Amino acid sequence: MRLHPEKTGIVRLTRGGQGFDFLGFHHRKMESWKWRGRYYLQRWPSVKAMRVLRDKVRAATARSRTERPVSAVVADLNPVLRGWAAYFRNGNSGRKFNVVDGYVHERLAIFASAKHRLAGRNWTTRFTYGWITRLGVYRLTGNVHRATAHASR
Incomplete structure (x- = not known):
């Protein structure tokens, strides 16, 4: 039996080694900030999982779809974001969730700017945090459930 080198390998986990990807998650041992x-x-979420989500958001907010209202784009994006958050909420995904929220905000600002024929992203004047909240975009930030590391009896 031959093992595939890209799928199978020996991973060094001691003292925060390289880690490994499994079922869309990247697993790594990290040093405690409190107890050195x-x-x-x-x-x-792994790099590949982040890339797949970014591709879905980019496809939903493509420039060729500028005839659609922003609310329809948000209606298409919300189920994708909810499902992704439900799968990745267990663990240490908070930083990645912040990155996704920022990316969704940026893509919707680009979409709305193209739709209304505005130059640039107009972050400070039009497409603020209040704007994205009024649209009803599902926010991933704050949806992480920290799992305990010890076994139950």
Whole structure:
């Protein structure tokens, strides 16, 4: 039996080694910021999972679809964001969720700017946090559930 080198390999996890990807999560042992010298296994969305989500957001907010209202784009995006957040909410995904929220905000600002024939993204004047909240975009930030690392009886 031959093992595929890209799918199978030996991973060094001691002292915060390289980590590994499994089921869309990247697993890595990280040193505790409170108790130096102690390492805990943490997981967050992998690079590939982030890329797939960015591709879906980019496809929903493509410039060729500028005839659609922004509310229709948000209606298409919300189920994708909810499902992605439900799958990745367990673990240490908070930083990645912030990145996704920022990317969705940016893509919707670009979409709205193109739709209304405005130059640039207009962050400070039109497409603020209040604007994205009024649209009803599902926010991933604040949806992380920290899982305990010890076994139950």
